[in-house]
Amino acid sequence: MRDRRQRGSKARRRGLWAESLAVAYLRLKGYRIVERNWRSKLGEIDILVRKGHVLALVEVKTRGDAALARGAVMGPQQRRLARALGHYLKTRPELAGLDLRCDVVAFAKLGWPIHLLDAWRPEAF
Structure with missing residues (x-):
């Protein structure tokens, strides 16, 4: 059981590190960070960014190679x-009129x- 917790802890640290790098990278590309690690009973959103009239949900993934x-x-x-x-949009109605996008x-x-x-198109928000 201890090995499993250690692997989970290592993966969690790697995920937080990747999210921090993603935030810095997105800022360099001109995005404004709206939320980070937003959680609700329905799920967690890694990063929400805004640029102009676009609000993008950004999922951060780390894998052994880029294709994975x-x-x-x-x-x-x-x-x-x-x-x-x-x-999230129900809690922040002022953002509801923005164009929505899902990135990775x-x-x-x-x-x-x-x-x-625009990595995928959800059926509905």
Whole structure:
């Protein structure tokens, strides 16, 4: 059991590190950070950013290579994130009129982050 907790702790630290790098990277690209690690009963959103009239949900993924990181956000997680975003927008009605987008910032072991704009389209927010 201890090995499992240690692996989970290591993964959590790696995830927090990747999210911090993603925040810095997105700021350099001109995005304003609206929220970070927003949680509700419906799910967690890693990062919400705004640039102009666009509000983007950003999911951060770290994997061994870029292809795995790109494909890490699949159907069930996409639906959970969309529900969380819908709930978030109900708590922040002033953001409801913005164009919405779902992005992924992917990190592989080596190399720069990959920012996938409009990585998927949720069925509904």
